[in-house]
Amino acid sequence: MTQYDYVVIGAGSAGCVVANRLTEDGETTVLLLEAGSPDTKPEIHIPTHWTQLWGTEVDWAYFTEEEPYLNGRKIYCPRGKVLGGSSSINAMIYIRGNRYDFNHWQELGNPGWSYQDVLPYFKKSENQQRGASQFHGVDGPLNVADAVAPSLVSQRFVEAAVATGYDRNPDFNGAIQDGAGIFQLTFKEGKRQSTAVAFLHPILHRPNLITQTGALVTRLLFEGTRTVGVEYLHNGTIHQSFVNQEVILSAGAFDSPKLLMLSGIGNAEDLRTLGISPVVDLPGVGQNLQDHLYVSVAYLATQDVQPAPTSNIGEAGLFLHTEKKLDAAPNLQFHFGPVLWVQPEFARTGSGFFIAPCLLHPQSRGSVSLRSSSPKDSPRIRMNYLQSEEDLQVLVEGIKISRTLAHSGAFDEFLGEEVAPGVNVTSDEDIKAYIRQACDTIYHPVGTCKMGTDPMAVVDPELRVHGVEGLRVVDASIMPTLTTGNTNAPTIMIGEKAADLIKAAGRVSYQGLELTKL
Secondary structure, eight states, X not given: OEEEEEEEXXXXXXXXXXXXXXXXXXXXXXXXXXXXXXXXXXXXXXXXXXXXXXXXXXXXXXXXXXXXXXXXXXXXXXXBOBTTGGGGTSOOBOOOOOHHHHHHHHHTTOTTOSHHHHHHHHHHHEEETTOOOSSOOSSSSEEEEEXXXXXXXHHHHHHHHHHHTOOBOSOTTSSOOOEEEEOEESEETTEXXXXXXXXXXXXXXXXXXXXXXXXXXXXXXXXXXXXXXXEEEETTEXXXXXXXXXXXXXXXXXXXXXXXXXXXXXXXXXXXXXXXXXXXXXXXXXXXXXXXXXXXXXXXXXXXXXOOTTOOSOXXXXXXXXXXXXXXXXXXXXXXXXXXXXXXXXXXSSOEEEEEEEESSOOOOBEEEOSSSOTTSXXXXXXOTTOSHHHHHHHHHHHHHHHHHXXXXXXXXXXXXXXXXXXXXXXXXXXXXXXXXXXXXXXXXXXXXOBSSSTTOSBOTTOBBTTOBSEEEOSGGGOSSOOSSOSHHHHHHHHHHHHHHHHXXXXXXXXXXXXHHO
């Protein structure tokens, strides 16, 4: 038996941050458990190689169930199973979200999560290559930098957007998010800056931090409704570790609810059906699943536009509103890159580029549930993509805008045949059929342990799980609604803010113990 002040489950985008910040105090002991391997696979650190990691030993390689609104397709959902989690296999795009996102979280009953509240935590993490400003920090572990050699065709995408009437935006994380520009990336000197590289590698020498890879947590341990430790499988042997303070669950939008349910926290009736004794009836666990969905409009190029080795593939972007609404975030994000990013049935040989509109604020909601009571079984993921007709209509508009951008004149020296969806796909009904056939996840699942105080909330505004003591969830699953853009940066912010909340609670607890001794 081992005992620590804290056990952190999952060394991903949030877990590495929490482990770093908690062990800044040399008296605080932390066990960091990661089901995957060390991040030694060379492809992890080469920007262009992130898609080569899919389906390998560093990927959970989840699939959804058959999606009823996508012609019954099962959608592949890569998730990092490695130190750094999905920050070790993502496209490294650094987008914080829109100030409206966080103000909306606060309006939903989560004080302390407004934009002004969370901005200091974004800045705390960041080492911004461009220097410090009102919106950016330079003292953090996470290097945020401009792309080294974005392709000429990606630069033309920005020109196309400006020619079409959109603003040029050099900083999507500054005062205004709308407009077009080249994405900033979490990388340094041409190599990926995962949270493992930025937050974990520099502190592995700390004697108060134990990091264990290959450790699959099988259940949380309780005394009544107090979380006292964890049970995990390592090298075929079951181990138990106990905590003096708290267990921090940072396993992500699929695996955090899975572990809660395996441990008896969830819909009590569903748990009993699987032979799991409920600890607390919390029906919101696994509900409220949201994800960003994109569809590709792709063209052959009349000259070579291959990306540089430092490219993240999705080099340029555009944020816009299809409807002008006051106090609202953009509802479409476009990713652009110098490759033919299409579904296999549209694949062609030769050079090309894609424009991919992404639905930022879907109305559709899915769920995560248990397949069985075995920790080794993957969770059952139902996204319900395009359940809402409104979601589908926004993507129809996205395809029309993509074509307008492609034919703006900025691409004239590159523009070849449209290979997806193809020039014959013109009516709204045909475009909708193409979207159902070809749309895909852009890998941003959130929301399954949502923060709030309503009956379907899983954690409170301090990320403590309702109905139990000594347990928090700290990852993208706590987001009540999706942020406007790529989700890695806000997940890191959640880790930073949570670490301060945990430290503050720990000090109160420690002082209480001292008073008891007196």
